[in-house]
Amino acid sequence: MAGGWNGEPYPPVDDAHRHYGGTNPGAAASPAPAEQSSLVRPYAVTGGRTAPRMQLAMEALVSSATSVHQDLSILTPERQAICQLCRQVRSVAEISALLRVPLGVVRVVIADMAAEGLVQVHQPQLDAGKPDLNLLERVLSGLRRL
Amino acid sequence: MAGGFGVGKTTFVGAVSEILPLTTEAVMTDASAGIDDLGLTPNKTTTTVAMDFGRLSLDQDLILYLFGTPGQHRFWFMWDDLVRGAIGAVVLVDSRRLADCFPAIDYFEEAQLPFLVAMNGWEGQFLHSEEEVREALSLPPHVPVVRTDARSRDAVKSTLISLVEYVLTVRAAYGRSF
Numbered sequence: 001m002a003g004g005w006n007g008e009p010y011p012p013v014d015d016a017h018r019h020y021g022g023t024n025p026g027a028a029a030s031p032a033p034a035e036q037s038s039l040v041r042p043y044a045v046t047g048g049r050t051a052p053r054m055q056l057a058m059e060a061l062v063s064s065a066t067s068v069h070q071d072l073s074i075l076t077p078e079r080q081a082i083c084q085l086c087r088q089v090r091s092v093a094e095i096s097a098l099l100r101v102p103l104g105v106v107r108v109v110i111a112d113m114a115a116e117g118l119v120q121v122h123q124p125q126l127d128a129g130k131p132d133l134n135l136l137e138r139v140l141s142g143l144r145r146l
Numbered sequence: 147m148a149g150g151f152g153v154g155k156t157t158f159v160g161a162v163s164e165i166l167p168l169t170t171e172a173v174m175t176d177a178s179a180g181i182d183d184l185g186l187t188p189n190k191t192t193t194t195v196a197m198d199f200g201r202l203s204l205d206q207d208l209i210l211y212l213f214g215t216p217g218q219h220r221f222w223f224m225w226d227d228l229v230r231g232a233i234g235a236v237v238l239v240d241s242r243r244l245a246d247c248f249p250a251i252d253y254f255e256e257a258q259l260p261f262l263v264a265m266n267g268w269e270g271q272f273l274h275s276e277e278e279v280r281e282a283l284s285l286p287p288h289v290p291v292v293r294t295d296a297r298s299r300d301a302v303k304s305t306l307i308s309l310v311e312y313v314l315t316v317r318a319a320y321g322r323s324f
Contacts, residue, residue: 058227093199138204139233146204
C-alpha cells in the first residue's frame with residue numbers, strides 16, 4: 001500500500017492526478033511509486049471484503065473519536081491516516097480523495113472504525129431517501145448568504 | 147452536476163467550491179459486470195471511475211457537496227449512489243451539443259430526482275434561447291432552463307439557488323413522491 005495512505009490533506013490538485021489518481025509531480029517529498037500499480041490491491045487492506053458493515057453515504061461526515069494524545073501506533077497505517085484526517089470533519093468522499101484510496105475501500109474501513117468507536121459518522125438527514133424540508137431551507141439560506 | 151464530456155462540470159464545481167475540486171475513485175469489478183459492458187475488452191475485469199467534487203460550508207454544521215457525475219453511461223452505478231440523499235441535479239448543457247445530455251435527463255426523470263437544465267454560455271454568448279433548448283430536449287414545462295457561466299462564482303451560485311428553489315417548489319406540489 002505504499003503511497004496510498006501517506007497523502008497530506010488537500011494535496012495540490014493538478015491535471016495529472018485529476019485522472020485516475022496519477023502521480024503528482026509536485027509531491028517530490030512523498031515518493032509514491034506504487035500508485036499506478038494494480039487497481040485490485042487496495043482491497044487488501046479490507047481483507048478482501050467489499051461490503052461495508054454499515055451503509056455509508058458518499059457525503060456522510062466522519063469525525064475522529066480518538067484524542068490527539070492517544071497512541072495510534074497500534075493501528076494499521078490506513079486507520080491512523082483516517083484518525084488524523086478526521087480531526088477535522090470530512091466526508092467519506094473527501095477521505096477517499098485525500099488518501100487516494102477507492103471509495104469502496106474507505107467505506108469498508110470507515111464502517112469498521114465506526115463499529116470499533118474510533119470514528120463517529122454523521123449520516124445525512126433523509127426523509128424517505130430525500131433531504132428533509134428543513135435541510136433544504138437551510139441549504140437555500142446558506143447559498144443566499146454566500 | 148451532469149452533462150456531456152467537456153461541457154464544464156468540473157469548472158462549474160470549482161467556481162464555488164471552497165477547496166480545489168477533489169477526485170474520488172471507485173473500482174468497478176466483476177460484481178458490476180451486468181452494468182458495465184466488458185464485451186469489447188474481454189480480459190479486463192476492473193475499471194476505475196473518477197468523479198470530481200467540491201465542498202461548500204454553508205453553516206457550522208452544514209456542508210454542501212457538489213459532485214460531478216461520471217459522464218459515460220456504463221458508470222451509472224455511481225449515479226445511483228449519488229442520487230440517494232441528493233438535493234437535485236444540474237444538467238449542464240452546451241447548446242451546440244444537446245444530444246450529449248439526453249442520457250442524464252432520462253436518468254434523472256427515471257430516478258425522480260428534480261433537475262434543472264443550465265445552458266453554459268461561452269464568452270457570455272448563448273447561441274440558443276431557453277425555449278429552443280426546452281423544445282429540443284422535450285422538457286416538461288415545470289423543469290427550469292437557466293443560463294449560467296461555469297467560470298463565474300456568481301452565476302454558479304445563482305444556478306444552485308434556482309435548483310434548490312425549484313426542488314422546494316416540487317416538494318411542496320407533489321409531497322414525498324418527488
